[in-house]
Amino acid sequence: MTNLERFYRSVHGRDLQPWERQLAVRIAAALNTTTDDDFVVHLLLVYMSTNAITNMYNELVAARNSLAEDSRDLVRTIKSDLRRNRLLTYVMLGIAVVSLLGSVWILATVLNLSHDVTVGEARLAAALQGFERRSLGGSQRGPALDR
Template structure:
């Protein structure tokens, strides 16, 4: 078992795949050495790491593009719904405005109750008929 095979078995828990073995042989031939050379192992690791990073980057770019496209579609759908339902939007805004005016009127009425009550209490005995107030 070579250093490369031992490394792969200890780190990855598997044997070299044929294309990985072929890549190691090509690297060793280019360096005029054997696949047992540590430098071949390091170059193979650098290639594998770079390849993994490139694949992850490509997946991230694809996910970003999909997300951007879906966001554009969502905005277009929302704009279309608002255009179609413009009358309903105006009606709901009018109902909200009337509700606000009703709340203001109710608040003003509740705040004026103590004054109205005090005024009716002061007028109370004078407003009673003569036959009832003298006892």
């Protein structure tokens, strides 16, 4: 087991994958040394951590973009709900106003009918009184005229 493999197993808890071993060989070839060199190990670890950081950054950016898109969708949904609820509120207020006006009209009609009935009763009472006077007056005058 090489220094690289031992160090990689202690750091990551697993063996080198083929592409990681190939990367270490390329780094060693570029530095004109072996894969067992500590500098190669450190460069590989720096590359792996940079790669992990880049992957995490990309995942965070993707999550942020997804969250922003979901937020925009949520804002659109809320705005449409508010618009619909505002319209529903206006409709309900309109219905309440129409109901209030209808109630006022019904009350005015009932009061008017009550007044008309009262006036009608007064006229009827006056007519009956007049009729009674005429009946009483006519029966008293009737025999007097016959004489």
